[in-house]
Amino acid sequence: MKPKLTPDRNLSLEAVRGTEAAAIAAALHMGGGDEKIADEAAVGAMQQALNTFHIDGTVRIGEEGDDINNGLYIGAKVGTGNGVKADVALVALEGKSIVARGGYNALSVLATAEDGGFLTVPNIYMEKIAFSQEVPEGTVDLDNKPAENLRSIADAKNVDIADLLVVMLDRPRHIKLLAEVRKAGARVRLILDGDVSGAIASVMPNNAVDVYMGIGGAQQGVLAAAATRCFGGHMQGRLITRNEEDAFKAREIGIKILDAKLTANEMASGNVTFAATGVSEGYMLNGVTLFPGGATTHSMVMRSHTGTFRFVEGHHKFQKLDN
Ligand code: VTB
Numbered sequence: 670m671k672p673k674l675t676p677d678r679n680l681s682l683e684a685v686r687g688t689e690a691a692a693i694a695a696a697l698h699m700g701g702g703d704e705k706i707a708d709e710a711a712v713g714a715m716q717q718a719l720n721t722f723h724i725d726g727t728v729r730i731g732e733e734g735d736d737i738n739n740g741l742y743i744g745a746k747v748g749t750g751n752g753v754k755a756d757v758a759l760v761a762l763e764g765k766s767i768v769a770r771g772g773y774n775a776l777s778v779l780a781t782a783e784d785g786g787f788l789t790v791p792n793i794y795m796e797k798i799a800f801s802q803e804v805p806e807g808t809v810d811l812d813n814k815p816a817e818n819l820r821s822i823a824d825a826k827n828v829d830i831a832d833l834l835v836v837m838l839d840r841p842r843h844i845k846l847l848a849e850v851r852k853a854g855a856r857v858r859l860i861l862d863g864d865v866s867g868a869i870a871s872v873m874p875n876n877a878v879d880v881y882m883g884i885g886g887a888q889q890g891v892l893a894a895a896a897t898r899c900f901g902g903h904m905q906g907r908l909i910t911r912n913e914e915d916a917f918k919a920r921e922i923g924i925k926i927l928d929a930k931l932t933a934n935e936m937a938s939g940n941v942t943f944a945a946t947g948v949s950e951g952y953m954l955n956g957v958t959l960f961p962g963g964a965t966t967h968s969m970v971m972r973s974h975t976g977t978f979r980f981v982e983g984h985h986k987f988q989k990l991d992n
Contacts, residue, residue, distance in 0.1 A: 678753070679942060679970075679972055680722075680724065680755065680781045680942045680972075681781070681943060681944045681970035681972050682970055683722050683723075683724075684722075684779040684781060684943075684944040684970070685779075685944040685946065685968045685970045685983075686718050687715045687718040687719050687722070687777075687944070688776075688777040688778060688779050688945055689718075689777075689966045689968060689983050689985070690714040690715060690718040691711040691712070691715035691718075691761045691762065691777035691946070692711070692777040692946035692947065692948045692956075692966055692968075693957055693964050693966060693985065694713065694714035695708070695714075695761075695762045695768050695775070695948045695957075696768070696949070696957035696959065696964070697959075698710060698768060698769075699768055699771050699949065700769070700770060701768075701769065702769050702770070704765035704766050704769040705765075707765055707768040707769060708762045709739075711761035711762035711777060711948075712732050712739045712741055712761040712762070714761075715759065715777065715779065716739065716741050716747070716761075719741070719747040719757070719779075720748065721749065722748045722749065723749050723751050723752035724747070724748035724749070724752040724753055724754075724757075724781070725748055725750045725751070725752060725753065725755065726746065726747040726748040726755045726756070727745070727746055727747070727754075727755075727756060727757065728742065728743055728744060728745045728746075728747055728757045728758075729743065729756045729757065729758055729787040729788075729789045730743070730757075730759065730787060730790070730892065731743045731744075731745060731758075732759075733792055741759060741761065743922075754783070755781045755782065755783065755784070756781065756783065756784060756786045756787045757779070757781055758779075758781075758782070758787045758888075758891055758892055758895060759778060759892075760776075760777070760778045760865065760888065760889065760892060762777060762948065763775065763776045763777065763865045763866070763889065763892075764776060764863030764949075765862075766861070766862050767861065767862050767863055767948075767949060768949065772861060772862075772949060773949055773951055774860060774862075774863040774949065774951035775862075775947075775949045775951070776863060776865060776945045776947060776948060776951065777945065777946045777948060778865055778892050778943075778945045779943075779944050780892055780896075780937070780942060780943045780944070781941070781942045782895070782938065782940065782942075783939040785938075785939075786937060786938050786939040786940070786941060787895075787937055788891055788931065788935060788937070789922050789923065790888055790890070790891055790908065790922065790924065790936075791887065791919050791921070791922045791924075792886070792888060792918070793887050793910065793911075793915045793919065794885065794886065794887060794909040794911070794915075795884065795885065795887035795889075795890035795907065795908050795909060796811060796883070796884050796906065796907045797864075797868065797881060797882070797883065797884070797885060797890050797893065797906045798811055798818065798880065798881065798882050798904065798905050799872050799881040799893060799903065799904040800871055800872065800879065800880045800902060800904075801871065801873070801874055801876075801900070801902045801903070802872075802874070802901045802903065803825055804821065804822050804825040804826070804903060805821075805825060806903060808821040808824075808825065809821050809822060809903070809905075810905065810930075811905045811906075811907055811930055812930070814849070815846060815849040815850050815853060815882065816830075816849060816852070816853035818880070819835070819850065819853045819854075819855050819880070820853075822879055822880055826879065829854075830854045831854045831855065831856070832856075833855040833856065833879040833880065834855070834857070834858060834877055834878050834879050834880075835855050835856065835857050835858070835878075835880050835881075835882055836857075836858045836860060836864075836867035836868075836870065836871060836878050836880070836882075837850075837857065837859060837860070837867070837881070837882050837883035838859070838861075838862070838864050838867075838883055838885055839860060840884070842883075843883050846882060846883055847859075850882070858878070864881065864886070864889055864893070865889045865892050865893050865896075865945075866945075866951050866952055866953070867881045868881040868890075868904065869896045869900075869952075869953065870952040871902070872896060872897045872900045872904065873900055873902070873953060874900065876952065877952070878952060887908055887909075890906040890936065892943075893906075894906065894931075894933040894934075894936035894937040895937040895941045895943045896943045896971070897933040898934065898937050898938075898941045898973040899941060899942070899943045899971035899972055899973045899976065899978065900971070900976070900978070901973075902933070903932075904932070904933040904936075905930055905932060905933075906931045906936060907928060907929065907930050907931065908928070908929075908931075910927050910928075939973075940972065941972065941973040942971070942973070943969075943970070944968060944969070944970045944971075945968060945969050946966050946968040946983075947966070947968070953969060954967045954968065954980075955967040962988060963985050963986045963987050964985050964987070965982060965983065965984050965985070966981075966982070966983040966985065967980065967983075968980070968982075968983065
């Protein structure tokens with residue numbers, strides 16, 4: 670088939686400038702032991718970059734907390750206001766604690782969708798499962814036993830369960846899930862933080878990670894859904910309301926059915942773009958490397974419309990950027 674190379678706009682190529690700036694700002698605090706400082710630096714840098722983008726953007730997944738004096742809160746307007754209307758979902762620094770201790774897999778993430786494309790969720794937990802597109806829809810489900818899901822994924826990939834690699838956050842709440850996954854025979858990688866990177870790795874074609882499972886941040890879930898849409902993989906999420914306060918937060922933000930199972934498409938619909946820059950080395954991306962007077966960055970950019978994904982290596986000269 671003859672390729673159609675329509676040169677329409679790909680916002681991820683602009684968005685990557687925001688994730689690069691945030692990643693560099695955060696990386697300057699690598700191992701510094703202070704997650705708040707690293708996070709604030711990333712938020713500030715991303716905000717500055719976002720405001721030069723020619724979009725009429727509204728933040729749907731953003732930064733929150735009264736400790737951050739930021740303009741990237743849910744509902745904030747971003748961009749010059751002159752371009753297309755866009756929903757923006759971001760985590761300026763996904764894995765603050767990773768950066769504080771100088772660990773692996775910290776990212777800066779920024780996704781866009783058409784107006785109304787992102788589901789706004791509160792800062793509560795979400796149960797998630799994500800896996801790549803060769804697994805037929807409907808054979809894996811959040812309500813199935815973990816062993817059943819692993820069987821379906823192994824069958825679809827034509828491998829044994831023992832060949833599968835499962836990523837989940839290393840949390841006490843996962844003791845039962847972890848025991849079931851181990852009993853089923855799969856291999857496991859427990860991560861300390863940054864579950865967006867685990868979810869992305871599991872939906873990315875030909876990645877060593879086969880499935881992401883477990884409970885992580887709901888907002889991270891929507892960003893993972895954006896990446897899933899771009900890769901064409903599968904994901905399900907379900908909000909976890911542990912108490913009345915969580916339920917209140919969800920209702921207040923407009924969620925009607927609190928325990929609905931959400932597909933990637935329900936969390937990130939229409940044309941979606943996604944950009945992520947590695948802050949520290951991880952599954953798919955190298956971290957920021959500093960050199961005298963500058964830095965190199967490694968990013969991925971993609972969009973759902975075409976399914977094209979690119980890796981971008983950025984070489985940045987601080988002196989020129991300051992002018
Ligand atoms: C995860 C992780 C994030 O929140 O979503 C986690 O990916 C979930 O919350 O980087 P707990 O730490 O309470 O388990 C983050 O750590 C962001 O805070």
